[in-house]
Amino acid sequence: MGLFKNLPFEWMIGLRYTRASRRSSRDSFISFISLISMAGIALGVAALIVVLSVMNGFQKEVRDRMLSVLSHIEVFDASGSLPDWQATAAQALKHPEVRGAAPYVEAQAMVIRDDTVRGIMVRGIVPSEEPKVSDVASQVIAGSLTDLRPGEFNVVLGSELAHSLRLKIGDKLTLIAPQGQVTPAGVLPRLKQFNVVGVFEAGHYEYDASLAFIDLQDAERMFRQAGPTGLRLKVADMQRAPEVAVDLSLSLTGSLYLRDWSQQNRNWFAAVQTEKRMMFIILTLIIAVAAFNLVSTLVMTVTDKQADIAILRTLGASPASIMKVFMIQGALVGFIGTAIGVGLGVLVALNVDVIVPFIESLFGVQFLPRDIYLISALPSDLRWPDVWRIGGMALTLAFLATLYPSWRAARVRPADALRYE
Secondary structure (H helix, E strand, C coil), X not given: CHHHHCXXXXXXXXXXXXXXXXXXXXXXXXXXXHHHHHXXXXXXXXXXXXXXXXXXXXXXXXXXXXXXXXXXXXXXECCCCCCCHHHHXXXXXXXXXXXXXXXXXXXXXXXXXXXXXXXXXXXXXXXXXXXXCCCHHHHEEEECHHHCCCCCCEEEEEHHHHHHCCCCCCCEEEEEEEEEEEECCEXXXXXEXXXXXXEECCCCHXXXXXXXXXXXXXXXXXXXXXXXXXEEEEECCHHHHHHHHHHHHHHCCCCEEEEEHHHHCHHHHHHHHHHHHHHHHHHHHHHHHHHHHHHHHHHHHHHHCHHHHHHXXXXXXXXXXXXXXXXXHHHHHHHHHHXXXXXXXXXXXXXXXXXXXXXHHHHCCCCCCHXXXXXXXXXXXXXXXXXXXHHHHHHHHHHHHHHHHHHHHHCCXXXXXXXXX
């Protein structure tokens, strides 16, 4: 109590009006509306934090699965081949952010199995070098990546591709290269039979259903390459890959082109960012509705407290002080609601992996069937900058909602308010 006595009178009165008063049914109703506004702000803030955290989690999960197969940076020559890749790799590894480099050949091909024909992407790699730039070796669920040996024409398929072609280890398939052979009978396609020695599962359908790995030398012979298509690089911080690519473009010698992972999947990342932006706007409307409920709450409070306002004015309170009283009342409701919403949203976002399985077991449902989404747990990635931005936005909306009722309170005339008292 001693602490409150030292506060300015505007704060004391604003705090008193914020508390749930039970002196009359009208006061109780105003307090109830105030609690509804507070709860609406809290729920809106919590929902926005949880939804953005889950969307961030999905984005991170898909991005990590992409980058387990893709490289952070690709370097390739304008001529289409990079015969002296060792020299380029040595130059790239001098950059402090570059952690690994590996050559590759990449080309499209047709795969034939019995009566089934599929278009796939074939990537030629050096099995001993590939772990430096990707996680494919650890994703092999049958066989081994080291079974890709030069001259043996072995292949490691994605799990969905192997399943759709009904292939298993030891089976054979035929690859057709787009580069044909010129013969007296015309241009004939180049065919080669490969042995299935492994199956990998990256957890990303696009790659599991359309990607195959073969040895680098076999790929050069198959697609008539004078050397690797290019070089794949791994950097310490994948978020800095665009910056590192710019640095390398200035330091590497030769007619080289560089492409980072964000450019390879620009459409997907742009779509995700647009979706997040729209979801942020839509859920912000929930907070806005709850915040502007404060307008009706404060207008009712101002109407109910006109006699109190008149007495304060006659005792010497300025219009600015009266305005401050009701701004404090509305701001406190907004602050409390925002604080509760932030606490609830952070708690749920950090425990989504526990809450969702509990709800699934309680109601006997499954939100993410593994055979469709390839993940069974709902991912969540709580980012504190998002939390502070959401909290600041909610407080700003609550503060803006107090301006009109507070201005209206400051315009109350003592003589008119006390005429019928």
